[in-house]
Amino acid sequence: MVKSIGNEKISCAVFISGRGTNLKSIFKYSKNKYSKINLKLVISNRRDALGVIFARDNKIDCKIINYKNTKKAEKQILNYLKRKKIKFIFLAGFMKILSKNFIKKFKNKIVNIHPSLLPNYKGLNTHMRVIANKEKFSGCTVHFVNGKIDSGKIIIQKKVKILKLDTAKSLSKKILKEENKLYPKAIKKVFS
Ligand code: GRF
Numbered sequence: 001m002v003k004s005i006g007n008e009k010i011s012c013a014v015f016i017s018g019r020g021t022n023l024k025s026i027f028k029y030s031k032n033k034y035s036k037i038n039l040k041l042v043i044s045n046r047r048d049a050l051g052v053i054f055a056r057d058n059k060i061d062c063k064i065i066n067y068k069n070t071k072k073a074e075k076q077i078l079n080y081l082k083r084k085k086i087k088f089i090f091l092a093g094f095m096k097i098l099s100k101n102f103i104k105k106f107k108n109k110i111v112n113i114h115p116s117l118l119p120n121y122k123g124l125n126t127h128m129r130v131i132a133n134k135e136k137f138s139g140c141t142v143h144f145v146n147g148k149i150d151s152g153k154i155i156i157q158k159k160v161k162i163l164k165l166d167t168a169k170s171l172s173k174k175i176l177k178e179e180n181k182l183y184p185k186a187i188k189k190v191f192s
Helices: 021-030 050-057 070-083 100-105 126-132 168-190
Strands: 010-016 037-044 061-064 088-091 110-114 137-144 154-161
Touching: 010 021, 021 037, 021 050, 021 168, 037 050, 037 070, 050 061, 061 070, 070 100, 110 168, 126 137, 126 168, 137 168, 154 168
Parallel strands: 010 037, 010 088, 037 061, 088 110
Antiparallel strands: 110 137, 137 154
């Protein structure tokens, strides 16, 4: 879907707000000889995010953004992206909504992971809602980001069976494991 020029890797950024397990799996994948991406920047709106520690431990440039004022925050992010010549963005548990204007600047160059089988269960608290509705399956989706929440073109999905004894917590654990495997697969697909 996206072509890299020659053997040059595409400079990417990952946006996070928390734990950073997907950041970790993207980073691990980026180190693969055959991967087309170079993870050059991590953006976090939270200083205390665990993913920030991971980025620093692994010497990935990491910027903390103060989101008190969204317009200013996005302007600052765009500056960092420009400085680092970032061409592609992966959202991995980033809890802020990017403005339409921002998304336009990276049209078809922003990808997100969501812990449900989209288009079902967009938004927050997916596992809780899935369990409350007694669904038989859930899963995770990697998709392009457009102007509407969790609505862009789907790249890849993984279905997960829900067992009778599953709770929102156990389901979230099961799905997260699949998410961590799915993100690299999606990236491979995007840059094939
Ligand atoms: C994941 O469940 C992802 O689907 C959602 O936020 C969570 C982030 O987890 N958007 P992590 O920070 O990558 O561990």
